Amino acid sequence: MTIKQWSKSPKGYVAMVITAYLLIASIAEHDMAGMIHGIVAVGAAVAVDILCGLMRQRKRMLPDGAFITGLLIALVLSTATSWPVVAATSAIAIVSKHLLVYRKKPIFNPAAFGLLLSILIFGSGQSWWGAFGDLATWMIAFLLIGGYVITDRVNKFPQVFSFFGTFFVLLFLIGRFHLGDASDALRPPFINAALFFGFFMLTDLPTTPAKMKDQIVFGILVAFVGAAVYDLFGGLMYLFIGLLLANLYHVLKSRLSAKVTNRPVSNMQPVSKRG
């Protein structure tokens, strides 16, 4: 695959857009720590991915997926996070991609898995600085432009719309009926996090369904779990928990339908015709 071909692929699009975000956010914040984190996270992710590829004797060794995972992690983790934690988070994400698989595809979104475990294991702070969470509100326009381009390229509008639609309806209901404090989730930096998550993590092709109906159900499930966790516990894990549970649901559903499809024909026959 040539560079030109790769740049037009879904992974190429995502890689270019989030690299642009890394540069824009670093320049706007006048902080080069994010760039260093980007290099550390991508370096660790690519190294672990190549190592896992060699161990599994994989034919395709292009670590573009690991590059994206590393960048996503760097853009979410706070720039005050120590670099060993950044590297470890990337490594966990890539290991999960190779170990937790179903039909040669990762079960969980690697970046979300790594970031969730990073909070639980290292207590890492996540600022979503790469989603312009600490910058001017108008910079959300960058997220929307990049997000629509990516979503269109990977054909995930049903999933993204069902997620955002359900998530905002639930937050509206929480706010309207005073069931909790939904105000933070609808404002920066949390709205930046939700947009970045919806456009760049939820659209991951290997860990999400392809059919329109399945995409809609998937998006609704992520939003329901995410909003419930946010309302009950607050914190910053709500989006990751929603996505990882929906990933699990997607695999279980695939397994169930595969079992039904693979059922021997003899079992489907009337009792009278069985041996």
Added chain:
Amino acid sequence: MAQMNKKWVVLCSTAITAVYAAGYFTTETEAAMPPLPHHTQVSIPTNDISKNNNPSNVKSTYTNKHHISPKSLYKDGTYTGMGNNRRGSIEVSVTIKNDKITDVEVSHFAMHYSESDIAGLPSEVVQNQSEQVRNVSGATYSTRAFQDAVQNALSSAQNV
């Protein structure tokens, strides 16, 4: 799967924007309302009237009148202060006695991070006798909110 029709994309985007706007304006009062009061003075155990009936206290007052000492920086008592940023808010109670910070407690923690991140900061304030604490790696926002809260409490305790 076929590409989604552009008309549907526009329609869905508009609907989602409308729902978002409804949620935003519904929660506007919650967002504008400070979750905790600023500059609340809990107690000021200064010269109690009952104590002034005691001759020894009167003597003490007399002595103080004639003792040339610099004016104290803070009033004795327990003061609360609040620090907040985009990631939540922290309220602290700072106890001051004889111009010294004797105790600091996090009385309300409403950050979107773990409270354990800043568990060591109250004792650090007592040790340093200042709101200046080390920046906890990975908990910059909580550290900043905590410092602001202590600063807030100290400014309300200032003897003006």
